[in-house]
Structure formats: structure tokens, C-alpha cells
Amino acid sequence: xxxxxxxNGVKMPMLGYGTFQxxxxxxxxxxxxxxxxxxxxxxxxxxxxxxxxxxxxxxxxGIPRAELFLTTKIWISNGGYERAKNSIDxxxxxxxxxxxxxxxxxxxxxxxxxxxxAMEEACRAGKIRxxxxxxxxxxxxxxxxxxxxxxxxxxxxxxxxxxxQKAAREIxxxxxxxxxxxxxxxxxxxxxxNNETLAGIGETYGKTAAQVNLRFLIQLGVVIIPKSTHKERxxxxxxxxxxxLTDKEMRELETLDLGVSQFIDHYSPEVAxxxxxxxxxxx
Ligand code: NDP
Numbered sequence: 082x083x084x085x086x087x088x089n090g091v092k093m094p095m096l097g098y099g100t101f102q103x104x105x106x107x108x109x110x111x112x113x114x115x116x117x118x119x120x121x122x123x124x125x126x127x128x129x130x131x132x133x134x135x136x137x138x139x140x141x142x143g144i145p146r147a148e149l150f151l152t153t154k155i156w157i158s159n160g161g162y163e164r165a166k167n168s169i170d171x172x173x174x175x176x177x178x179x180x181x182x183x184x185x186x187x188x189x190x191x192x193x194x195x196x197x198x199a200m201e202e203a204c205r206a207g208k209i210r211x212x213x214x215x216x217x218x219x220x221x222x223x224x225x226x227x228x229x230x231x232x233x234x235x236x237x238x239x240x241x242x243x244x245x246q247k248a249a250r251e252i253x254x255x256x257x258x259x260x261x262x263x264x265x266x267x268x269x270x271x272x273x274x275n276n277e278t279l280a281g282i283g284e285t286y287g288k289t290a291a292q293v294n295l296r297f298l299i300q301l302g303v304v305i306i307p308k309s310t311h312k313e314r315x316x317x318x319x320x321x322x323x324x325x326l327t328d329k330e331m332r333e334l335e336t337l338d339l340g341v342s343q344f345i346d347h348y349s350p351e352v353a354x355x356x357x358x359x360x361x362x363x364x
Contacts, residue, residue, distance in 0.1 A: 108134025
């Protein structure tokens with residue numbers, strides 16, 4: 082496993098396991114499988130309604146808590162200082178742990194400054210080791226980084242070969258904030274698993290298109306958290322540290338960038354209305 086050191090000195094695995102859309106009832110089994118496949122970093126969120134399953138797996142897996150890296154996220158409905166503060170304690174209870182390694186604000190909606198202050202406070206109290214944001218596109222990221230005490234350690238954004246986030250990468254670098262990729266496999270969109278360029282490069286190393294795409298992100302310095310409910314795919318997505326892409330291959334893969342989301346446009350009013358609606362409905 083390779084690690085990076087965040088801007089506050091905390092060490093984080095470059096590769097973790099994502100749990101979005103894993104039903105609550107399957108989460109414990111999936112996370113136990115992931116841990117037995119070698120994953121030590123697990124990404125969940127209040128909004129995934131599966132923190133309890135992650136907590137069950139963490140408490141049963143037999144791996145010391147200090148060797149695991151747990152990330153969760155504050156949902157929009159828990160925005161604002163008081164609600165966020167309570168929700169942090171609730172997340173810890175569901176995750177059966179007295180600290181999380183990384184806590185993020187899931188979306189730049191509701192009172193995220195209040196939520197951020199609650200995270201800063203919880204960090205000082207030892208309940209969180211590092212704090213950051215997610216889905217903060219460059220404009221929102223510059224705003225929050227400009228007015229908070231603790232610079233975000235991480236910004237989790239959609240990143241894969243088709244959305245390489247070039248502009249965001251430059252800005253995050255300036256602030257010393259680590260980029261973490263959500264949907265690093267683009268959930269297979271745009272034919273990622275059968276892409277000819279990825280598969281062609283993979284042939285040289287005996288690797289799949291998925292593995293080449295994930296290795297590309299690691300070599301860009303992006304933390305990744307691929308999700309699968311299948312053990313053999315968890316293993317496939319974990320086998321990334323026994324080959325290295327050449328500079329020429331990296332340049333070739335850079336040309337696959339479409340520079341737009343495969344999922345969602347955070348600048349669109351319709352998407353903003355959707356998130357505001359979802360946040361209110363959950364309150
Ligand atoms: P991914 O890009 O990780 O893709 C997951 C999909 O690809 C699943 O359908 C999975 O199927 C399939 N898959 C996985 N590996 C392979 C493989 N080797 N070959 C073929 N198919 C494969 O999508 P996610 O959206 O889950 O993103 C990863 C994580 O990022 C999430 O789980 C979550 O933790 C985080 N995330 C965060 C967001 C945010 O707003 N902050 C938004 C979205 C995700 P199957 O499970 O059936 O194997």
C-alpha cells in the first residue's frame with residue numbers, strides 16, 4: 082500500500098474502499114470482504130445509511146482500529162453548527178468508534194460554515210483526525226478555504242480518466258489540499274471497462290482497463306476509493322502496486338479527459354434545487 086501525508090501530518094492510504102449504494106443489510110459483509118482483500122481505508126457517509134454496517138465490520142474484522150482509516154461525511158440535512166455537532170457524535174456511535182480519521186462536508190449546501198466549525202471543534206477534541214470537504218468545485222473551495230481556521234485536508238470530487246479535474250487539481254495544490262476521487266471507475270460510464278486505450282495499455286502488464294484507470298489516478302497523486310460488492314473485483318481493484326505506467330502512457334491517458342462530469346453538474350440550478358430539496362426532506 083502507498084500512503085500520502087495530509088497537510089496536518091495524518092497518513093492516509095492512497096487506496097480505499099467505497100460504500101455508496103451498498104444496502105445497509107449487505108454492508109457488513111462487503112466491508113469484511115474488502116478488509117480481508119487488504120483494504121484498510123473505508124469511505125462511508127451519513128447519507129449512505131450504512132455507517133452501522135461499516136461499524137459492525139470494523140468491530141468484528143480483527144484488525145486493530147489504529148490500522149484502519151475511516152472516512153465519513155456530514156449530510157446536507159445536518160448542516161449548521163448544532164446539528165453537525167450532534168451528527169458527528171451519532172456517526173461515531175454508528176461506526177462503533179471513538180474517532181474517525183477523516184470527516185468531510187458532503188455537499189456545499191446548507192450552513193456549511195457552521196458544520197465546518199463543528200468539525201474543527203471535534204478535531205480539537207480528538208473525535209476526528211482530519212477534516213475536509215466534498216463536491217466543493219473550485220469556486221466553493223476557494224471560498225471555504227479562504228475563511229476557515231483549518232485548511233481542508235481533503236476535497237473529494239468526481240475523478241476518473243474521463244473527468245481529470247485539471248483546474249481543481251491546480252487550486253487544491255496551491256492550498257495543500259489532497260484530492261480524493263469519488264466514482265474513480267466512473268461507475269463504468271462511457272464504456273470505461275472496455276475502453277480500447279485503457280485495455281490496450283493493460284495488455285502490456287496483464288491488467289484490466291479498470292486497473293489501468295485506477296493506477297493512472299494513483300500516479301496523478303489522487304486518493305481513490307473504488308466500490309464493488311464482488312470480492313473478486315475488490316481484489317482486482319486492489320492489485321495496483323505491482324506495475325507502473327510510463328510517462329508516455331500517462332500522457333496518452335491524459336488525452337481521454339472530457340473535462341466534464343459523467344454524473345452531475347454542480348453549477349446547474351436544477352442540481353442545486355435537488356440538493357436543497359433532499360437536505361430539507363431529510364431534516
Ligand atoms: P465506482 O466508480 O467505484 O464504480 C462502482 C461500480 O463499478 C459498481 O457498479 C461496481 O459493481 C462496478 N465495478 C467495480 N469494480 C469493477 C471492476 N473491476 N470491473 C467491473 N465493474 C466493477 O463508483 P462509486 O460511485 O461507488 O464511487 C466509489 C466511492 O466513492 C463510493 O462508493 C463512495 O464511497 C464515494 N462516492 C462519493 C461521492 C460524494 O459525493 N462524495 C459520490 C459518489 C461516490 P459491483 O458493486 O456490482 O461489483
